[in-house]
Amino acid sequence: MKFNDWQLEPQPVFLDEEIDPDFNPNSELSRSRIIDDSDLDGPEAKRLKHDNILEDGGNQKAECAICLLPMELPVRFPCSHEFCFTCAKGLMRTTAKSCGICRTEIPLNFIKNPESFATETVQAPIRKNSWFYKSRSGWWVYAPRMQTEIENAFQSGKSTYECIFNGRNCVLDFKKSIQTFGENEFQKKVQKIKRGLSDSSHLGVAGLRYRVPS
Numbered sequence: 001m002k003f004n005d006w007q008l009e010p011q012p013v014f015l016d017e018e019i020d021p022d023f024n025p026n027s028e029l030s031r032s033r034i035i036d037d038s039d040l041d042g043p044e045a046k047r048l049k050h051d052n053i054l055e056d057g058g059n060q061k062a063e064c065a066i067c068l069l070p071m072e073l074p075v076r077f078p079c080s081h082e083f084c085f086t087c088a089k090g091l092m093r094t095t096a097k098s099c100g101i102c103r104t105e106i107p108l109n110f111i112k113n114p115e116s117f118a119t120e121t122v123q124a125p126i127r128k129n130s131w132f133y134k135s136r137s138g139w140w141v142y143a144p145r146m147q148t149e150i151e152n153a154f155q156s157g158k159s160t161y162e163c164i165f166n167g168r169n170c171v172l173d174f175k176k177s178i179q180t181f182g183e184n185e186f187q188k189k190v191q192k193i194k195r196g197l198s199d200s201s202h203l204g205v206a207g208l209r210y211r212v213p214s
């Protein structure tokens, strides 16, 4: 087999993809309960009258050229093209790391400071039965559409759910409370997942921080 330099190139890693060094997926002890109701007595929970009070303002968003769905957590690149944040992260997985429309190179700062590319402020969704995954820095909620899909799979009694997570194949395992993703078998990454109340105490949504350190 021919030696390929590009295979050794470290893949860029967004904050929410960093692995929690304290988490050993093979240890029974390090597993979280999938349903976390510990925060259901907090002040934000008390204000909840229904399961899902937060929804989008209802304005119809432009279509994303990658997923062909209304733009979710939109980010704008310097070339002025916009994509869903999670779709844009997928572009960083490609060798070219360029805009999906005009092929202009995406600034590397997009990985370190994706919030500066967001076209709207990311608000903490306050809702029960939200789905989270844990990186090195803490818990993140999944992007809204993914939330709905995961919850539907969970409610229908499935034990796993397969999806595209940040441009990579990912499997959520509801029994083990983990998600597994990666380029191939040898680069698999494992993160804890849980279901509970989302509020501003978490880091952000899908890798976009609610509070960006200045």
Ligand SMILES: [Zn+2]
Residues within 6 Å of the ligand: 064, 065, 066, 067, 068, 069, 071, 072, 083, 084, 087
């Ligand atoms: Zn998209």
Ligand SMILES: [Zn+2]
Residues within 6 Å of the ligand: 077, 079, 080, 081, 099, 100, 101, 102, 103, 104
């Ligand atoms: Zn472009």
